[in-house]
Amino acid sequence: MSPYLTAMLTSTATAMTENPGLMNDKLGIVYALIGVALATLLAGIGSAIGVGMGGRAAAGVLTEKPELFAKVLILQLLPGTQGIYGLLVAFVALGKIGVLGGTAPDAQTGLLYLAACLPIAFVGLLSAIHQGKTSVASIGLLAKNPSTFGKAMLLPAMVETYAILALLVSILTVSNL
Amino acid sequence: MSVISMQKMLIAGMQEEQDAVLKDLQRRRLFHLTKVEEENLSAPEVRERIQKAEKQAQLADSALKLLDEVAPASGGMFASLKGGTELNAGEWQARAEKREEAAQLATSLLEKQKGIADAASRAARCQVLLEGLVPWEGLGMPLNTSETERCRVLIGALPGVWSEETLREAFHEAMPDFDSYEVEFLQGDSTQTPLVLLCLKEDAGAVEEFLRKKGFARPILVSDKTPEQAEEDLRFEKDAAVTEGEELKAAIRAAASGRDSLRFLYDDSLLEISRLQALGKAGEGSRSFFLSGFVPKAKAEDIKKSLEEKYTVSVTLTDPDPEETVPIALHNNRFSAPTESVVESYGLPGEGEVDPTGIMAIFYYFLFGLMLSDAGYGLLMIVGCAIVLKKFPKMSRSMKQMMTMFFWCGVSTFIWGLLFGGFFGDVIDVVAHTFFGVPQDVQVFKPLWFAPLEKPMKLLVYSFLFGVIHLFVGLAIKGYQLLKQKRVMDFIGSVLSWFLLLIGLILMLLPSDLFASISGSPIAIPAPIQSAAKILALVGAVGLLLFAAWDRKNFGLRLALGAYELYGITGWLSDVLSYSRLLALGLATSVIASVINSMAAMFGSGVMGVILFIIIFLVGHTLNMAINLLGAYVHTNRLQYVEFFGKFYDGGGEAYEPLTTENTKYYHMEEV
Incomplete structure (x- = not known):
């Protein structure tokens, strides 16, 4: 390690130990906002992919059976909730970290917010994509047999359970921090 | 909450009256046919x-689709x-006696449709030929002119732009000795150059070969008329075809008054099909x-009684055999029937x-409301459904049930x-703070119980x-079913034991630290009950x-099978955890609603x-509201289907x- 770098690191460390509040205050909100962004981004992307898949399948069915519009629309929209859940966690967090209300957290709390956002971010992303695939299959089922709507709706709804569990952990953590 | 009890009915009668009896039964909408085992000769x-x-x-x-296309009926979105x-x-x-006329009308309409298609294709063909004629304007001779006494006349177009010089050079290159020809160019464009070329008959073979290689194309229309005459004829023909199409369309429009008879024909045919299918049985x-x-x-x-009075039939009624599959019809009161x-x-x-249905309906409404939990949205649903139910009393049974359910x-x-405390989120407070100057810390609209976001x-x-x-x-319903069938041992093994085990476990869990950390306040349970709980759980598990x-x-x-049943405790755990969606969806509605409100209030209190x-x-x-309605609907169904059922x-009923006469689309036979 070059002496110059060593000197620089030492001086930074000294500055941080002498004035810890400076670094911490600024980084806390950064961490928290990364969490908020991840929750919105990943869950939103997942829902967009899922609803997109459902929409394509639904459009295919509608060419032959336009009377099924309301039903396939419901099936298409099922993977859309993850994006809402991400948004929900994001808003609750924004209301606490000083953006829409509350106070800016220190670095440690900021990281806690980041960690709290991760469940809905990742589970939202993946569950929405898989729910989209299940919705596509259910739309196919509905096209062949329109009387099975109840069952066709249930299959994608099963996938959503895990997004709800993740949402619960995220939101309980964020609102109790 | 019950299943309507059924009786088996056997009807025997004379063949002449078969159709009449079937029609009668169809109007009554009560006879569920089963297949007669004997061979059906016809x-x-x-x-x-x-x-x-x-x-x-x-x-x-x-025919109706054609009418809708040519002369759309006024329907509106609530049709x-x-x-x-x-x-x-x-x-x-x-009306049924006039079915033949309606069928004739339909046939004639469809023939007219064919006529329209035919006229349209003729007009299109003329149009193509007309466009093909454009380069030949000013040719001044019939398009099929091919020779004079000693010369060959070649009419056609070369691709690209050509002039006298470029053509001469090309000829010179291909046939150096050849120069006895005469060419006249017509008005071309950048893609092709129309021309007329005259050459001696003895040179014709070589010239044609040369032109073919250059991509020489003859006019699409070859006729014994000049382009101008041909064009005039084509225009006339096209106009005639267009007029014919318009006339046919007008004729279809004029027949639009027959729409009702066509609709009736459609419905009556549907009823006839279901009668005939019954006849097959x-x-x-x-x-x-x-x-x-x-x-x-x-x-x-x-x-x-009424069948035997009207027709020469013998009707026998018997109670169904226990082994027989009896069709199931549900009968419930007005509160639970919608579900x-x-x-x-x-x-x-x-x-x-x-x-x-009866028990489920109570939970259905309860859980649905808990998930959506917004007084404003609830009010909209009540008013909306009530208006629709009031205004359209004749909508189909399933539609009516759905509307009542959402009511x-x-x-x-x-x-x-x-x-x-949710009314369009927190709109009352937001409006009070933004527009009426109520201080921020005063809560105007208070929850009657508690606000979920504050105490999740x-x-x-x-x-x-x-x-x-x-x-x-x-x-408990499972237990009731088992006892009703007198399967007492099954009741003890798979219902009673579960109750003992689960109640014991819950009583043991309530005073624990784990529960205290979740709920925030531990529940004190006297020591004797705690030890009783342990015994309950143990007895249940052994059971x-x-x-x-x-x-x-x-x-x-x-x-081994008993141990596997005991392992089902994990299933119970996940079933209970599944109800956490009640909280998640409830929060989703209220948080997003309040976000909308604060966004709306961002622009201050001016005009x-x-x-x-x-x-x-x-x-x-x-x-x-739309997205959360969907969520509440889907997840209420899920809780009923997966956890409860x-x-x-x-x-499997x-x-x-x-x-029935209910499968019609346009007309409705009055109920008997």
Whole structure:
């Protein structure tokens, strides 16, 4: 390690130990906002992919059976909730970290917010994509047999359970921090 | 909450009256046909008649589609809610006598459609030829001129731009000795150059070969007229075709008044098809016929009496054999009947199962309201459904059921909204703070119970409590079903033992630290009850182990299966956790609603602020309500289907589908 770098690191460390509040205050909100962004981004992307898949399948069915519009629309929209859940966690967090209300957290709390956002971010992303695939299959089922709507709706709804569990952990953590 | 009890009805009568009897039964909408085991002699003939009726329905349908295309009927978006025009039996009969005319009208309309297509294709062909003629304007000779006495005349176009020089050079290159030709260029463009070339007949072969290589193309229309004459003829022909198409369309439009008769033809054909399909299930002697089926017990005697009065038939009523599959029709009071369709789409009660609709309806409305939990949205649902129900009394049964179901869901949503303090989110407070200067820390609209966002853990615990109640009711229904079938050992092994184990476990869990950390306040339970809880749980666990598979002779296998049943405790855990969605969805509605409100309030209290507030409020809440309605609907169904029905209900019953006049599209036969 070059002496110059060593000197620089030492001086930074000294500055941080002498004035810890400076670094911490600024980084806390950064961490928290990364969490908020991840929750919105990943869950939103997942829902967009899922609803997109459902929409394509639904459009295919509608060419032959336009009377099924309301039903396939419901099936298409099922993977859309993850994006809402991400948004929900994001808003609750924004209301606490000083953006829409509350106070800016220190670095440690900021990281806690980041960690709290991760469940809905990742589970939202993946569950929405898989729910989209299940919705596509259910739309196919509905096209062949329109009387099975109840069952066709249930299959994608099963996938959503895990997004709800993740949402619960995220939101309980964020609102109790 | 019950299943309507059925009686088996056997009808034997004379063949001459077969159609009349079937029509009569169809109008009554009560007779559920079953197949008569005997061979049906006239089956091929019936199939033929079915095909004929299907063809007529199709004919009417295509003619109606044509009419809608050429002369659209005024319908409006609520047309589907209005239901069909009501006709009584006499009016129906009078119209049915004119079916032949309607079929003729349909045929003639479809012929006109063919005529229109034909005229359109002729016009299109003329158009193509006309466009092909454009380069040849000013040719001044018939298009098929091919030779004079000694010369060959070549009419055609070369691709690209050509002039006299470039052509001469090309000729020179290909045929150095050849120069006895005459060429005249017509008006071309960048893609092709039309020209007329004269050469001696002896050179013709070589010249044509040369031109072919250069891509020489003859005009598409070869006729003995000059381009101008040909064009005039084509225009005339095209105009004639267009006029013919217009006239045919006008004729179709003029026939639009026959739309009603076509609609009737379609509906009557549908009814005929279902009658004929019933006929396929009937038994037949040489001069007689037999029908067998089920009718609701309460109406059976009436039907028997009136049939025997009107026709020469013999009607026998018997109670169904225990082994026989009896069709299932649900009968519930006005409060729970709307959720019958929820049960139906899962499956009707099978052998030894009770109709769960009545109990399920209570939980359905309860859970739905808890998930949506906004007084404003609930109010909108109540008002919306009430208006639709009032305004369109003749809509189909399933539509009416759905509207009534959402009406009650709306009531529950309204109540939960008041309990949790949600009215379009927190719009009352936001408006008070923004526009009326109420200080920020004063809460105007207070929840009657508590605000979920402030105490999420409290709602989580209550969600689990509601879940446990829901699941226990399901298990109790299973116990009731088993006891009703006198399967006492099964009841002890797979219901009673579960109750003991679960109640014991819950009582043990309540005073624990784990529960205290979730709910925030531990529940103190006296020591004697705590030790009793342990005994309860132990007895329950042993009961499951020993009696869950009591009917197995092999004791080792019996224990193994019992242990597997005991392992089902994990299933119970995940079932209860599943009710956490009540909290998640409830929070989703209220948080997003309040976000919309604060966004709307961002523009201050000026005039622009008010306008923007209203716009954002309307758009935002419409979206939020739609997406959360969907969520509440889907997840209420899921909780019923997976968690609740999973405890006691398989639903393998056969649906009661009487011969009916209800499957029509446009007309409605008056109920008898």
